[in-house]
Amino acid sequence: MNDVIVDLQQVSKYYRNVQALHPLTMSVNAGEALGLFGHNGAGKSTLMKLILGVLASTSGEVKALGHCPRSNGAHEYRRQFGYLPENVSFYDQLTGREVLYYFAKLKGHTKVHAESLLEEVNLAPAANRPVKTYSKGMRQRLGLAQAFLGSPKLLILDEPTVGLDPVATSEFYHMVDRLKTEGCAVILCSHVLPGIEGHIDRAMILSKGRKLALGSLDELRAEAALPTEIMVSGMAEAEIKTLLNGQLTASTWLPQDAGRERFTITSDHKLAVMKRLLAQDQIQDLQLKQPSLEDLYHFYLSSTHSRSADTVSGGATHE
Numbered sequence: 072m073n074d075v076i077v078d079l080q081q082v083s084k085y086y087r088n089v090q091a092l093h094p095l096t097m098s099v100n101a102g103e104a105l106g107l108f109g110h111n112g113a114g115k116s117t118l119m120k121l122i123l124g125v126l127a128s129t130s131g132e133v134k135a136l137g138h139c140p141r142s143n144g145a146h147e148y149r150r151q152f153g154y155l156p157e158n159v160s161f162y163d164q165l166t167g168r169e170v171l172y173y174f175a176k177l178k179g180h181t182k183v184h185a186e187s188l189l190e191e192v193n194l195a196p197a198a199n200r201p202v203k204t205y206s207k208g209m210r211q212r213l214g215l216a217q218a219f220l221g222s223p224k225l226l227i228l229d230e231p232t233v234g235l236d237p238v239a240t241s242e243f244y245h246m247v248d249r250l251k252t253e254g255c256a257v258i259l260c261s262h263v264l265p266g267i268e269g270h271i272d273r274a275m276i277l278s279k280g281r282k283l284a285l286g287s288l289d290e291l292r293a294e295a296a297l298p299t300e301i302m303v304s305g306m307a308e309a310e311i312k313t314l315l316n317g318q319l320t321a322s323t324w325l326p327q328d329a330g331r332e333r334f335t336i337t338s339d340h341k342l343a344v345m346k347r348l349l350a351q352d353q354i355q356d357l358q359l360k361q362p363s364l365e366d367l368y369h370f371y372l373s374s375t376h377s378r379s380a381d382t383v384s385g386g387a388t389h390e
């Protein structure tokens with residue numbers, strides 16, 4: 072599936088004299104999840120609101136599901152959007168069930184569908200309680216249920232896992248993965264990076280309204296050329312150094328961990344080093360730790376990188 076669901080061409084946004092978004096070009100395809108990351112004030116919410124049609128761009132063209140989200144009649148296909156705002160709030164006096172029925176009616180969906188979502192987010196037992204009695208995590212789950220209404224074609228989630236316990240978090244990702252397989256395009260904005268890696272296809276990092284990076288994690292790893300950590304059991308440091316003589320350029324030795332030797336290598340040496348080590352009979356265990364999303368985030372947002380990117384019009388992106 073390669074249908075473009077979100078398409079932005081040179082989109083910028085000013086709030087009076089504040090440039091929240093510098094000209095940005097990006098797209099999200101059906102069945103794809105894009106992780107959207109950046110420090111506070113980077114422009115993430117602005118971008119999401121532009122795609123939803125809540126805000127008008129200052130320049131450039133925004134298309135969602137093939138239409139400008141602010142055009143006449145946009146409300147018809149906006150029914151196919153699911154959105155979870157950062158600070159979800161509801162009519163506190165209503166019960167969870169009443170809230171979800173209300174949103175279901177607004178979007179033209181049945182009560183039966185709303186009931187199944189209450190089950191899916193594990194709110195059915197509390198569905199008759201007023202929302203004001205809900206915990207933070209329960210409110211968040213209700214917010215997710217309203218975002219998931221009607222199997223959306225575009226799902227935009229701002230900090231979806233805030234307040235969720237580990238089980239609810241993994242159930243949430245399960246639902247996102249399922250919607251993706253049904254062709255839904257997902258934009259997932261989060262400050263919580265661990266756990267998200269396995270559920271996004273690409274990541275975009277924004278800083279001060281500029282796109283610093285956009286690509287799959289493998290692409291960003293290759294571009295950032297961050298070192299890979301190798302952990303070896305069964306060989307001593309000196310033996311490894313002798314064996315890998317010439318392949319340990321720019322390697323760093325790290326303190327032993329539970330009897331394992333640890334060192335880093337550059338990604339271009341990764342395969343050769345692994346092959347060499349695996350051919351040794353005395354090797355008992357060999358593990359490889361690739362740069363995580365967090366490592367990449369820190370790399371791209373490191374002052375040197377973001378300062379240099381600030382000088383590049385539209386951000387140093389490699390689409």
Ligand SMILES: Nc1ncnc2c1ncn2[C@@H]1O[C@H](COP(=O)(O)OP(=O)(O)OP(=O)(O)O)[C@@H](O)[C@H]1O
Pocket residue numbers: 086087089090091109110111112113114115116117118
């Ligand atoms: N209504 C507004 N009026 C003026 N400036 C605004 C407005 N909304 C946002 N901004 C500014 O635009 C920039 C981007 O803000 P935005 O809310 O998009 O960032 P964000 O990445 O979502 O931040 P956070 O992670 O804190 O939610 C910031 O400098 C912010 O101060």
